[in-house]
Amino acid sequence: xxxxxxxxxxxxxxxxxxxxxxxxxxxxxxxxxxxxxxxxxxxxxxxxxxxxxxxxxxxxxxxxxxxxxxxxxxxxxxxxxxxxxxxxxxxxxxxxxxxxxxxxxxxxxxxxxxxxxxxxxxxxxxxxxxxxxxxxxxxxxxxxxxxxxxxxxxxxxxxxxxxxxxxxxxxxxxxxxxxxxxxxxxxxxxxxxxxxxxxxxxxxxxxxxxxxxxxxxxxxxxxxxxxxxxxxxxxxxxxxxxxxxxxxxxxxxxxxxxxxxxxxxxxxxxxxxxxxxxxxxxxxxxxxxxxxxxxxxxxxxxxxxxxxxxxxxxxxxxxxxxxxxxxxxxxxxxxxxxxxxxxxxxxxxxxxxxxxxxxxxxxxxxxxxxxxxxxxxxxxxxxxxxxxxxxxxxxxxxxxxxxxxxxxxxxxxxxxxxxxxxxxxxxxxxxxxxxxxxxxxxxxxxxxxxxxxxxxxxxxxxxxxxxxxxxxxxxxxxxxxxxxxxxxxxxxxxxxxxxxxxxxxxxxxxxxxxxxxxxxxxxxxxxxxxxxxxxxxxxxx
Amino acid sequence: xxxxxxxxxxxxxxxxxxxxxxxxxxxxxxxxxxxxxxxxxxxxxxxxxxxxxxxxxxxxxxxxxxxxxxxxxxxxxxxxxxxxxxxxxxxxxxxxxxxxxxxxxxxxxxxxxxxxxxxxxxxxxxxxxxxxxxxxxxxxxxxxxxxxxxxxxxxxxxxxxxxxxxxxxxxxxxxxxxxxxxxxxxxxxxxxxxxxxxxxxxxxxxxxxxxxxxxxxxxxxxxxxxxxxxxxxxxxxxxxxxxxxxxxxxxxxxxxxxxxxxxxxxxxxxxxxxxxxxxxxxxxxxxxxxxxxxxxxxxxxxxxxxxxxxxxxxxxxxxxxxxxxxxxxxxxxxxxxxxxxxxxxxxxxxxxxxxxxxxxxxxxxxxxxxxxxxxxxxxxxxxxxxxxxxxxxxxxxxxxxxxxxxxxxxxxx
Ligand SMILES: Cc1cc2nc3c(=O)[nH]c(=O)nc-3n(C[C@H](O)[C@H](O)[C@H](O)COP(=O)(O)OP(=O)(O)OC[C@H]3O[C@@H](n4cnc5c(N)ncnc54)[C@H](O)[C@@H]3O)c2cc1C
Ligand SMILES: Cc1cc2nc3c(=O)[nH]c(=O)nc-3n(C[C@H](O)[C@H](O)[C@H](O)COP(=O)(O)OP(=O)(O)OC[C@H]3O[C@@H](n4cnc5c(N)ncnc54)[C@H](O)[C@@H]3O)c2cc1C
Numbered sequence: 001x002x003x004x005x006x007x008x009x010x011x012x013x014x015x016x017x018x019x020x021x022x023x024x025x026x027x028x029x030x031x032x033x034x035x036x037x038x039x040x041x042x043x044x045x046x047x048x049x050x051x052x053x054x055x056x057x058x059x060x061x062x063x064x065x066x067x068x069x070x071x072x073x074x075x076x077x078x079x080x081x082x083x084x085x086x087x088x089x090x091x092x093x094x095x096x097x098x099x100x101x102x103x104x105x106x107x108x109x110x111x112x113x114x115x116x117x118x119x120x121x122x123x124x125x126x127x128x129x130x131x132x133x134x135x136x137x138x139x140x141x142x143x144x145x146x147x148x149x150x151x152x153x154x155x156x157x158x159x160x161x162x163x164x165x166x167x168x169x170x171x172x173x174x175x176x177x178x179x180x181x182x183x184x185x186x187x188x189x190x191x192x193x194x195x196x197x198x199x200x201x202x203x204x205x206x207x208x209x210x211x212x213x214x215x216x217x218x219x220x221x222x223x224x225x226x227x228x229x230x231x232x233x234x235x236x237x238x239x240x241x242x243x244x245x246x247x248x249x250x251x252x253x254x255x256x257x258x259x260x261x262x263x264x265x266x267x268x269x270x271x272x273x274x275x276x277x278x279x280x281x282x283x284x285x286x287x288x289x290x291x292x293x294x295x296x297x298x299x300x301x302x303x304x305x306x307x308x309x310x311x312x313x314x315x316x317x318x319x320x321x322x323x324x325x326x327x328x329x330x331x332x333x334x335x336x337x338x339x340x341x342x343x344x345x346x347x348x349x350x351x352x353x354x355x356x357x358x359x360x361x362x363x364x365x366x367x368x369x370x371x372x373x374x375x376x377x378x379x380x381x382x383x384x385x386x387x388x389x390x391x392x393x394x395x396x397x398x399x400x401x402x403x404x405x406x407x408x409x410x411x412x413x414x415x416x417x418x419x420x421x422x423x424x425x426x427x428x429x430x431x432x433x434x435x436x437x438x439x440x441x442x443x444x445x446x447x448x449x450x451x452x453x454x455x456x457x458x459x460x461x462x463x464x465x466x467x468x469x470x471x472x473x474x475x476x477x478x479x480x481x482x483x484x485x486x487x488x489x490x491x492x493x494x495x496x497x498x499x500x501x502x503x504x505x506x507x508x509x510x511x512x513x514x515x516x517x518x519x520x521x522x523x524x525x526x527x528x529x530x531x532x533x534x535x536x537x538x539x540x541x
Numbered sequence: 542x543x544x545x546x547x548x549x550x551x552x553x554x555x556x557x558x559x560x561x562x563x564x565x566x567x568x569x570x571x572x573x574x575x576x577x578x579x580x581x582x583x584x585x586x587x588x589x590x591x592x593x594x595x596x597x598x599x600x601x602x603x604x605x606x607x608x609x610x611x612x613x614x615x616x617x618x619x620x621x622x623x624x625x626x627x628x629x630x631x632x633x634x635x636x637x638x639x640x641x642x643x644x645x646x647x648x649x650x651x652x653x654x655x656x657x658x659x660x661x662x663x664x665x666x667x668x669x670x671x672x673x674x675x676x677x678x679x680x681x682x683x684x685x686x687x688x689x690x691x692x693x694x695x696x697x698x699x700x701x702x703x704x705x706x707x708x709x710x711x712x713x714x715x716x717x718x719x720x721x722x723x724x725x726x727x728x729x730x731x732x733x734x735x736x737x738x739x740x741x742x743x744x745x746x747x748x749x750x751x752x753x754x755x756x757x758x759x760x761x762x763x764x765x766x767x768x769x770x771x772x773x774x775x776x777x778x779x780x781x782x783x784x785x786x787x788x789x790x791x792x793x794x795x796x797x798x799x800x801x802x803x804x805x806x807x808x809x810x811x812x813x814x815x816x817x818x819x820x821x822x823x824x825x826x827x828x829x830x831x832x833x834x835x836x837x838x839x840x841x842x843x844x845x846x847x848x849x850x851x852x853x854x855x856x857x858x859x860x861x862x863x864x865x866x867x868x869x870x871x872x873x874x875x876x877x878x879x880x881x882x883x884x885x886x887x888x889x890x891x892x893x894x895x896x897x898x899x900x901x902x903x904x905x906x907x908x909x910x911x912x913x914x915x916x917x918x919x920x921x922x923x924x925x926x927x928x929x930x931x932x933x934x935x936x937x938x939x940x941x942x943x944x945x946x947x948x949x950x951x952x953x954x
Contacts, residue, residue: 369846434689480790484695493698497653498591504890516863521856521858527894527897533649533788534652534788535657
């Protein structure tokens with residue numbers, strides 16, 4: 001079936017990563033009518049597959065001054081507008097015996113010139129500040145790095161866009177760009193839930209599809225020279241470090257260890273892959289081995305810490321237009337007005353950059369959109385906090401305690417995850433407090449809130465919103481409980497069984513590259529429960 | 542301390558072996574570190590449910606097609622039929638009421654509403670003769686308010702294909718008010734503890750009788766009878782309609798009761814059961830195991846004429862995997878499995894996973910191999926053995942029961 005929507009939007013934004021969600025927020029806040037479309041779920045592209053490092057910019061200071069300066073500026077802004085998505089834990093750049101200590105002074109100078117504050121720390125003091133660091137370190141520099149939860153950050157942007165009137169469609173994949181001669185005027189989407197095609201029209205179409213922007217551009221008949229760079233990471237089941245740990249050397253493999261919530265992450269590798277492989281994010285044995293070998297150098301206790309999952313993402317790197325070989329790749333923000341570049345009106349691309357700079361990217365894209373629409377309104381996203389981060393006259397604590405009287409653990413976890421929005425989690429009867437996921441403290445109330453308000457279509461989405469199944473039990477039993485709740489909101493319980501099977505497969509993808517020790521034991525146990533006792537099998541549903 | 546036989550691991554295999562040996566007058570000890578697979582058990586013991594993905598009607602017949610390295614083939618098909626009878630009798634003597642036959646699988650209903658072939662089913666649960674019919678037309682599925690671990694909607698959906706009209710109803714019980722107040726306490730074992738007190742059963746049965754008016758069958762979570770062995774039967778007497786119990790999210794209440802019953806049987810026969818102790822290693826001489834060491838008993842040595850290793854698969858730590866090897870953690874016995882971890886897994890979780898086939902290597906008499914040589918008095922039984930994927934073929938308990946009885950017979954010879 002084909003459907004056409006008659007409403008014409010000012011702007012249709014493609015991609016529910018941080019960039020797309022941020023652009024939707026900015027456009028909506030400026031008063032434009034906005035449609036945001038995402039093929040799967042929020043943060044399923046590079047945004048949900050990175051370190052979650054709130055860069056101070058120090059990592060780029062020596063090699064890329066411009067990126068470094070952008071990072072520190074955005075870093076300071078995000079601390080203000082997104083504090084419920086951020087941990088201000090600071091970072092240390094460690095020099096190990098095998099590294100050249102001379103790099104340290106070059107590093108500190110470069111940071112200073114980019115506006116990044118640094119403090120050289122005596123190795124002994126550094127070890128006291130961060131006991132998990134390699135005790136053989138010979139130098140340490142403190143910088144204002146931090147951690148950012150990309151899922152929460154993206155959701156808050158999407159929510160705020162919605163609060164400002166934007167329409168949002170997840171599970172809607174762009175399958176074509178609609179054109180009227182040399183002017184783009186809409187998109188054709190495939191609705192994965194209803195299995196039907198639908199067309200939407202807009203004055204401007206903004207391509208914020210990360211690495212997939214390559215395909216979107218092709219639909220529009222223009223070419224963007226993208227060079228996918230795959231990076232793999234490992235998640236450890238325990239928060240080993242308090243501060244972000246970096247190696248004080250030119251960026252290389254596996255030299256960042258980022259703490260976040262109850263876990264920590266080591267990454268990343270970097271490998272050019274063919275564009276055909278951007279949807280095939282397997283992590284190889286070699287990737288895993290490199291990450292562990294290098295990670296242990298930053299923090300020796302990683303050697304004995306349980307690894308929960310391995311995953312990979314693709315950086316959306318763009319080569320300069322006059323450089324088809326991709327030798328001079330930019331890591332900076334790329335904003336293309338295809339009118340100027342290709343003679344195609346009504347179509348822009350915003351890509352490159354970093355998670356860190358998503359807001360700036362959104363601002364630049366929105367400025368261009370406004371210019372094209374001849375609409376004059378200033379950007380306010382750097383000043384107005386995201387939903388969940390607003391300061392009120394009561395402290396966050398008071399707010400959520402007053403309206404959400406849940407049990408201690410679920411209450412604290414919910415507040416950590418949803419900030420001041422935690423009050424939206426219904427205070428229903430005592431049933432709502434019952435625990436769905438014990439290791440992550442997720443209650444029925446929180447699951448229901450996510451299902452009703454946060455565009456949750458399946459268990460994997462739910463995991464992204466609430467961390468059900470993210471903890472050390474890796475979704476053994478909580479997935480089943482959550483499936484029961486999700487089932488209540490679905491028309492077809494049969495679908496909920498498929499969904500549970502998909503969820504287990506998705507987990508498996510992350511676990512199989514690192515499945516030894518406790519992980520293989522749990523996999524065996526989980527299979528016995530789900531397949532053995534429940535009889536769950538894709539072909540049975 | 543000196544015993545005739547010492548068994549390492551107190552799951553289904555270790556207990557079966559221990560009971561058999563103790564029944565024959567052996568002085569036995571079982572050392573077991575923790576929970577076993579029966580704590581999670583569905584209520585049915587499988588013998589052989591599938592071969593090459595095809596459902597099996599007669600397990601004894603279909604065993605002939607298994608590979609020569611399969612534990613059943615290594616026990617010897619000529620002995621299997623007798624051992625299946627022995628196993629059932631051993632369970633019955635222990636006070637467990639199982640029904641089923643080795644030459645004809647019956648079916649049980651899973652909580653996803655799927656009919657699964659199996660061998661022996663505990664009397665709590667219902668056996669079906671056919672996989673594509675359900676004897677009742679109208680079913681009421683009862684759950685307890687606040688209990689998240691019973692998937693009523695999945696059951697209802699599964700029953701649709703049998704043309705069963707099912708309705709879900711919730712029951713509130715004041716007995717659960719206290720446990721409901723704590724968000725993580727509303728779990729099957731806590732509910733079962735309340736029902737172990739008989740007055741709760743009376744009250745519940747009354748409510749169930751009212752709610753099941755107009756229905757042919759009452760479907761309930763299997764949360765009856767944790768320590769109290771007669772409660773599940775009482776419940777069925779008091780409810781006027783037929784009762785169909787289905788597993789809830791583990792731990793399994795009937796499973797824990799089964800484990801307790803088997804342990805008590807072993808102890809009544811004079812066996813020594815050391816729970817919560819971990820065997821760490823042993824002393825070998827001339828190809829024999831002389832004694833073992835445990836964590837709790839430090840310097841006290843455990844000596845025996847024969848030892849049985851029944852320490853389970855990966856999930857019980859009978860076998861351990863690290864990023865670059867597989868090993869048997871107590872004695873460093875030889876492992877039947879690939880040391881390259883890339884070979885362990887298939888990328889699709891529901892496919893046959895190679896690691897599920899891994900286990901300790903033995904000679905044809907089920908004696909453990911160490912550096913390629915059999916240890917003369919160390920037998921291996923149960924899921925620590927390799928050579929089969931018991932999950933895919935539905936042979937978990939069968940392999941455990943039969944290889945344990947076989948090992949016991951070798952010792953008694
Ligand atoms: C391994 C790794 C580590 C990184 N570490 C960091 C870090 O620590 N800090 C940092 O700041 N940055 C980091 N980055 C960079 C950062 O992740 C990305 O720059 C950023 O997330 C890009 O966001 P985006 O929204 O532009 O793209 P994406 O997040 O990729 O979003 C694109 C979205 O478009 C959707 N889409 C694709 N095709 C279609 C279609 N046809 N129809 C509809 N929707 C579609 C996708 O599903 C996806 O959700 C890292 C990147 C990688 C790969
Ligand atoms: C979750 C789950 C559910 C299952 N459900 C069924 C079912 O419903 N039906 C079915 O037919 N099969 C089922 N199985 C298959 C099951 O593996 C077998 O049926 C059987 O119960 C295995 O028994 P076992 O004694 O060999 O091993 P286990 O039950 O694993 O027992 C091994 C015991 O050895 C102990 N141990 C390990 N190392 C040491 C040590 N160093 N020192 C001391 N003790 C040690 C462990 O603590 C454990 O108690 C299930 C398996 C699992 C994991």
